[in-house]
Amino acid sequence: MFDDPASLMNVLLRWGHIVFGIIWIGHLYFFNLVNVPFQGDLAKELKPQVNPKLLLRAFYWFRWGAMYTFLFGILLFGYKYFHQKLFFDADGGVSNRALWMLFGGLLGTIMWFNVWFVIWPRQKLILGGLAAGTPHPDAAALAATAGKASRFNTYASGPMLFGMIVPNNYAGWPAVGMLVAIILGAGFWFGLIKRSFKIKTVV
Ligand code: HEM
Numbered sequence: 526m527f528d529d530p531a532s533l534m535n536v537l538l539r540w541g542h543i544v545f546g547i548i549w550i551g552h553l554y555f556f557n558l559v560n561v562p563f564q565g566d567l568a569k570e571l572k573p574q575v576n577p578k579l580l581l582r583a584f585y586w587f588r589w590g591a592m593y594t595f596l597f598g599i600l601l602f603g604y605k606y607f608h609q610k611l612f613f614d615a616d617g618g619v620s621n622r623a624l625w626m627l628f629g630g631l632l633g634t635i636m637w638f639n640v641w642f643v644i645w646p647r648q649k650l651i652l653g654g655l656a657a658g659t660p661h662p663d664a665a666a667l668a669a670t671a672g673k674a675s676r677f678n679t680y681a682s683g684p685m686l687f688g689m690i691v692p693n694n695y696a697g698w699p700a701v702g703m704l705v706a707i708i709l710g711a712g713f714w715f716g717l718i719k720r721s722f723k724i725k726t727v728v
Pocket residue numbers: 539542543545546547549550594595597598599601602603605622626629630631632633634637689690692693694
């Protein structure tokens with residue numbers, strides 16, 4: 526048992542990466558598929574009572590999920606592509622597998638940046654103001670910017686996940702197939718977001 530430390534390392538890093546990825550992206554989908562339509566339904570006078578208590582919890586898991594997914598992702602990237610030397614082909618060029626990884630990793634990194642530097646700083650002001658009983662005067666503008674970044678992340682998550690799973694499962698998928706991944710991945714989320722506004726809240 527455990528006579529293959531390199532494979533064990535891969536499993537442990539992937540386990541951490543995927544567990545935190547689920548925590549992060551699960552909350553992203555909660556915000557976009559559940560919370561956006563819910564906020565449209567929720568009476569304005571209830572927001573100060575409901576939103577800080579619900580959403581500050583959700584944002585805790587969301588932002589720290591993003592941070593640890595990113596850190597495990599960087600470790601995996603270093604381990605697989607440099608320690609295990611998958612970055613370059615035998616002829617010295619960047620491998621097709623690495624191109625897919627750069628595609629997924631770049632999208633994931635932009636999403637991580639959006640969480641920490643666009644969405645959370647604004648939500649902190651909005652929800653902090655609500656919790657303190659002094660709503661932020663620019664709350665609507667802050668929410669609009671945070672909302673756009675959150676929508677972007679939802680659309681980007683589709684192609685990003687292709688970039689995560691293609692390298693290890695279909696490294697020969699030609700790089701032009703990234704266009705297909707963008708269309709399929711973002712199209713899927715276009716459909717689900719539309720659907721989210723039609724979910725009935727009666728049984
Ligand atoms: C934030 C930036 C991210 C970076 C830098 C990153 C990096 C990586 C790397 C280097 C791999 C290994 C790929 C290979 O074996 O060739 C990987 C795999 C993977 N990542 Fe990410 N990742 C990021 C975000 C995410 C997110 C948000 C998720 C969502 C759940 C995710 C899910 C996965 C999955 C499912 C795999 C496949 C594991 C396997 O095939 O065994 N990643 N990632």
